[in-house]
Amino acid sequence: MTSPTVPLRLFVNGDRHEIQVEPRKTLADALREDCGLTGTHLGCEHGVCGACTILVDGKPARACLMFAVQCEGMSIRTVEGLAPDDETLHPLQQAFWDNHGLQCGFCTPGFLMLAAGVLEENPEPTEEELVEALSSNLCRCTGYQNILKATQCAAEAMRE
Known part of the structure; x- marks a missing residue:
């Protein structure tokens, strides 16, 4: 027996996606499977690691913790x-490249989107504010210093 699906209209990266999803399907799975956008990574699927961080109405959110149907419109x-x-490249992407803010790359999309949301809300964050914001995502490879440095450099480049 298959579960019933519902029509859903998502506006992703400026494009309209009309898809059919089961009501219990996560936004991360809908983005990956139904929209073909595999840059949103799934790590823990419990909202802990931050690999699935995206921006919803300009605010960072964990796509694994949201149902796709919650994002209608x-x-x-x-x-x-x-x-x-x-x-x-976006200034954040360039700064991550220039400052070695990535290694294996698995967490990178989540960090990029988290940092984008933070910098769009506050273009001049203090180091302490960035450390606090970025600490919500996990990275097993970099040690965070280069991610912090890259985000600081991107903030400066974005202000110019």
Whole structure:
């Protein structure tokens, strides 16, 4: 027996996606499976690691903790929508590259989206504010210092 599905309209990275989902399907799974946007990674699927962080109406959110149906009509931004085009990196992406803010890359999309949300809300965060904000996501490889440095450099570049 298959579960009933409901029609859903999502606005992801400026594009409209009309999909059919089971009411219990997470937003992370809908983005990956139904919208073809696999940059939203699934790590713990409990909201702890932050690998699935996206922006919902401009605010960082854990896509594994939200049902897709909760986002009807909302603006969703994933890592695929961060760069302005296929040829240009977003200042955060460039700063992560330049400052070695990534190693294995698994947590990187979540950190990029978290940092984007933080910097869009507060373009001039203190180091303490950034440490506090970025501490909500987990990274097993970098030791966080380069992620912090990259975010600080991106904040400066975005202000200029």
